[in-house]
Amino acid sequence: MQNILALFLSKGTLVDCRRKQFLIEQGAVCDKVYYVQEGVTRHFVITQEGQEKTIRISKENDFFYTSIVSYYRNEPSYIYCQCLTDCRLIFWERNQLEGLFTEYPDLGEFRNQQHINFILEKHKKEISLLTRNATERFNDFCLDNGALFNRIPHHIIASYLDVTPETLSRLRSGKS
């Protein structure tokens, strides 16, 4: 799988983006897949109450569509995708991707595995929000993402964990 990853990365285009730069805004159509070489990004929506709600945080070695629904349905995105730090990203455009998957069947299999990983991530998050309390969700998050507290605003992590910034602050105090 390492060789496949290296092949796939070698076919992409490197781009440097600035903190707060948008990779997609609501209403645009997603036509790109990104890989995070360095940096942190987030996906968010605007809630019924007009608040930003972060639904995904991506860091080094993560892949993401700026909006996967928009990409596959070819319809305007509901989602915003934004850099939370200066980022070095690799991207592939839709037309290029389809050609690559035809040319290299192993890359198609790699993409399918990424889709399965994405399903598992989304499903685990949905179940976690229903079955685990704030402390448990915080501890789960820290297992893989503790270093993010030094890199991105904490209110964004609070939004992602579905807790208030005050609760997150309390959880962090209890942790240290």
Add this chain to the structure above:
Amino acid sequence: MQNILALFLSKGTLVDCRRKQFLIEQGAVCDKVYYVQEGVTRHFVITQEGQEKTIRISKENDFFYTSIVSYYRNEPSYIYCQCLTDCRLIFWERNQLEGLFTEYPDLGEFRNQQHINFILEKHKKEISLLTRNATERFNDFCLDNGALFNRIPHHIIASYLDVTPETLSRLRSGKS
């Protein structure tokens, strides 16, 4: 795609299940994929508060893993899956599936498309809960699933839509 679907269905095993029968309970490991020929099923979890929370409702022509996380991670399921009506289902076991995908590459592509459909469904539901109010979610649900009100308990639809049974009753009155 119709031929592929027919091929896939012909390789499965038909089973009749009774209303309220569990297809998986928490703690078991998922090793099956199902297709609904006739009937309605649901996936649910037990929340932190000890309540049943329905996270998916499947009806005729839907595919589902009893627990997709359990299937791919080969770990005990958090999720319950239960028949809401008497059901006629078709199922495939894990070992059989892997053989089929090797034997018929088109079936592998069919599975990948099902995964993408599942991602889109999950993603749209996540975004809908954040960005659309109860009335909008109810109307969205009725577009494809209005007939379910005559087939399954309404409190289960309320749970799925993340509204109280009372709110759902009010929404239905306003609709008719």
